[in-house]
Amino acid sequence: MRTVPITPVRLAAGPLILRPWAPEDAAVLAALYDDAALRRWASAPVHDGPSAARWLAEQRHGWETGERLAFAVEEDARPAGHVVLKRPASTVATAEVGYWTAAHARGRGVAPRALTALADWAFTTFARDGLTRLDLLHQVDNTASCRVAEKSGFALSGLLPAAPPDFPLDGHRHIREAPRAT
Template identity: 40%
Template sequence: MEISAPGLLLRPWRATDAPEVMLALREAAIAQWNPLPGVVDLEAARAWVRRRADWSSLEHVSLAIANPTTDALLGSLSLHQICGENAAIGYWTVEQARGRGVASRAVTAMTDWAFQFLRLHRIELCHAVANAASCRVAEKAGYRFEGVLRESHRYGDGQRHDEHIHGRLATDA
């Protein structure tokens, strides 16, 4: 399965993505806002890619965000906690992709796909209150701000952070 978006290709993870994933997950901005298990070497990156590529549980759909021309890795996008008509969405982008609308276009494309093909009704997007860039992504992708979850998630810095919760419904305009 692949999803196209303007200037992006959302595609399944491949074993050959592991070196780029290893470099991305070492980046401070990604590590700060993602409570990822330590991807310290290529074997750990390969295991990370294998987990993302395995959709057999039907509880998540994870895709690589890639440049459609060069296939360079731009980020990661996951629809997770899929249960009935509800799910959550999460993402990260590499430094070169930030500030160019990559994340908001990817989130919008995945959301539209999930409403159409998975028949979801509600998708939530949570991010640390201090992560202003993710708040902008949520707003650009049509996710409405719904409130603050106090100390709801332990992030990569090991600390619990308050989170904004945004939601988008299949019935939203």
């Protein structure tokens, strides 16, 4: 387990800004989760203001431990999605990424741009820690996630068996390798 906090950063991805989630995002986060598609694919238990505040506190704690580096994806100064880098230990060469996109931002390339920016930052930032691979996991019936993964440079690498309750159906593993030093 990582014990060194990571300093929160802001990243640019074209017109998008990736920034750490903040406590004042609770109301808008709860509103974004008032979307059946988001609730279907995202595992966060957000359904109202208090649950959004708890989720935001978990994201802040993730930065403090360095284990879960979560970013709000802003477009035109309002949250349009979420990307996260999950690193259970600084000595592990592989980390996992995740994301979701708000209903108003789907289908416009928000997720691939944000995920690409996150991956590029992760490989640069954690190269000295030995990070060489990122995994993206999703259920097989989430075809939109397959498209986002491919557009973001994550190649399909295999099928994962279901692991209820968190992963109720079989899934896909996509991987992106760190760029080779020249």
